[in-house]
Amino acid sequence: xxxxxxxxxNKIYNMDCFEFLSKIxxxxxxxxxxxxxxxMKKADWDTFVSExxxxxxxxxxxxxxxxxxxxxxxxxxxxTPYNSAFILQHLVSKGMVFQNWITxxxxxxxxxxxxxxxxxxxxxxxxxxxxxxxxxxxxIRVPYESTDRIAHAAEKGIIKNxxxxxxxxxxxxxxxxxxxxxxxxxxxVNGKVQKLEHLTPKxxxxxxxxxxxxxxxxxxxxxxxxxxxxxxxxxxxLNRNFICADKNKEFVELSNKRLK
Numbered sequence: 540x541x542x543x544x545x546x547x548x549n550k551i552y553n554m555d556c557f558e559f560l561s562k563i564x565x566x567x568x569x570x571x572x573x574x575x576x577x578x579m580k581k582a583d584w585d586t587f588v589s590e591x592x593x594x595x596x597x598x599x600x601x602x603x604x605x606x607x608x609x610x611x612x613x614x615x616x617x618x619t620p621y622n623s624a625f626i627l628q629h630l631v632s633k634g635m636v637f638q639n640w641i642t643x644x645x646x647x648x649x650x651x652x653x654x655x656x657x658x659x660x661x662x663x664x665x666x667x668x669x670x671x672x673x674x675x676x677x678x679i680r681v682p683y684e685s686t687d688r689i690a691h692a693a694e695k696g697i698i699k700n701x702x703x704x705x706x707x708x709x710x711x712x713x714x715x716x717x718x719x720x721x722x723x724x725x726x727x728v729n730g731k732v733q734k735l736e737h738l739t740p741k742x743x744x745x746x747x748x749x750x751x752x753x754x755x756x757x758x759x760x761x762x763x764x765x766x767x768x769x770x771x772x773x774x775x776x777l778n779r780n781f782i783c784a785d786k787n788k789e790f791v792e793l794s795n796k797r798l799k
Contacts, residue, residue, distance in 0.1 A: 546563060546782060548781065549780055549781055550782065551771055551784065552782075552791070553785065553788050553791040555786045556575075556763040557599070557603055560600065560603040563782065565606045566608070566609050566610070567609070568607045568609060569754050570612060570613050570673075570749075570753050570754040570779075571608060571612070571614045572746065572761075573616045574762075575616070575764045577622060578590065578622070594622075597629075600763065601629060601630065601633075605633055605635065608668045609668065610668050610669050611668070611669070611671050611672055612668045613754070614664075614665070615664065615665055615749050617662070618662055620660070620661075620662045623640070623662040626664060636669060638672075639665040640664060641662065641664070641665060642715060642717070644717065645720070645721045646718060646720040646721065647659060647720070663717075663749075674752060674753060675751060676752070677709065678751040678752060679713045679748050679752045680709045680711060681710050681711060681714075682710045683711050692704070692706050717745065717748070719744060719745040740766060740767040740769060741766075742769075747773050747776075750777055756777070757778065759779070759780045760774040760779050760780065760781045761781070762781070762783045763783070764784075765783040765785045765791075765794055766794070767790065767793055767794060767797065768794025768795070768798060771783045771798060772798060
């Protein structure tokens with residue numbers, strides 16, 4: 540497989556996303572998994588002077604990234620539902636193929652607003668470079684919900700469209716609403732949320748689903764906002780190559796510590 544000739548893979552770089560992407564070869568990346576700033580002003584790296592400047596930044600790094608994807612490549616982007624609506628339009632305008640608007644139900648408690656519905660989710664946009672993309676649906680099957688009915692169907696089957704259907708022993712196909720607890724709720728001590736080394740780490744099992752679904756062993760996975768290093772860690776675990784970066788030196792050190 541042809542990887543970047545300018546950058547070593549299986550390494551995390553301390554670089555701004557634009558500098559990093561400028562060094563990646565075109566048509567070399569199988570999968571990009573990106574958890575970029577949301578402009579929610581939770582930290583310096585997530586704060587922009589205006590919404591216009593935020594989208595200027597977001598569309599800029601997206602435009603730098605897209606040529607790096609292979610024709611069979613996939614792209615997952617985390618963000619707020621509001622921001623994702625604009626990101627979706629931009630990607631469509633660039634000729635990317637929309638696949639799914641995934642709702643991540645974070646099981647993280649709900650917002651306190653009494654003037655609208657409480658917030659308790661994030662959006663994950665799934666786009667591909669073409670319709671020749673990799674998608675391993677059997678790798679990410681999930682348990683059936685109606686256990687009694689499925690137990691009965693496993694014995695005798697269910698008639699569907701004139702044919703007898705039997706449930707898949709590995710579960711049903713994965714849908715667009717994902718139920719993963721946030722990392723801060725997974726790491727509670729005596730019921731109390733602990734301060735994490737990174738403000739917004741993504742759950743390892745969630746990233747594992749994405750990498751299993753949209754890449755194969757030895758493929759190249761890219762993340763230019765690697766944060767606490769979860770993308771690199773999961774790619775390594777699943778025998779994928781990775782090439783990752785973050786402009787924050789402390790996050791790069793944290794990522795490397797986790798990898799070791």
